[in-house]
Ligand SMILES: [Zn+2]
C-alpha cells in the first residue's frame with residue numbers, strides 16, 4: 001500500500017484579473033482554462049469528453065517514453081483536478097506527450113522534483129507561446145505536480161507536501 005500523496009495548490013497571484021475573457025477563468029470555487037494550445041497554435045480542447053461540463057484537454061502520449069505505443073489522454077481543464085480519461089497506467093510510467101494534431105512532442109520546460117530526470121512539458125494558454133501563458137505538465141504518470149503561468153507570472157502551482 002502506498003500512502004496517498006498529499007497535494008496542495010499554491011496560489012501566487014491574489015490579484016489575478018478573472019474576467020469572461022481571461023486565459024484562466026473562475027466561476028465560484030471552480031478555476032479552469034477555457035482553451036489551451038500546442039506550441040504550433042493547435043487548440044487541444046475537445047467537446048467529446050467533458051469534466052463538469054467543460055471541454056477536456058486532449059493529448060497523445062507515447063507510453064514508456066519517446067517511441068512507445070501512442071494512446072489518447074483527456075485531462076480535466078479544472079485547476080487542481082487530477083481527473084483524466086485514457087489508459088490506466090502504473091504510477092511512475094513515463095508518458096512522452098505529443099500534440100494530437102501536429103504530432104510534435106510538447107516543449108520541455110523545467111525539471112520536476114518527483115523523480116530524477118523527470119521534466120515538465122508545456123501547453124499554452126494562447127496560440128502564441130511567446131505570450132508566456134503556459135501549463136507545465138509532468139511526464140510521469142500519476143505525478144500531480146503542475147503549474148500555471150500567465151503573462152510570464154506564476155499563478156498556480158500544485159506541489160506534493162513532503163512532510
Ligand atoms: Zn500541434
Ligand SMILES: [Zn+2]
Nearest residue numbers: 112114138143
Ligand atoms: Zn513529476
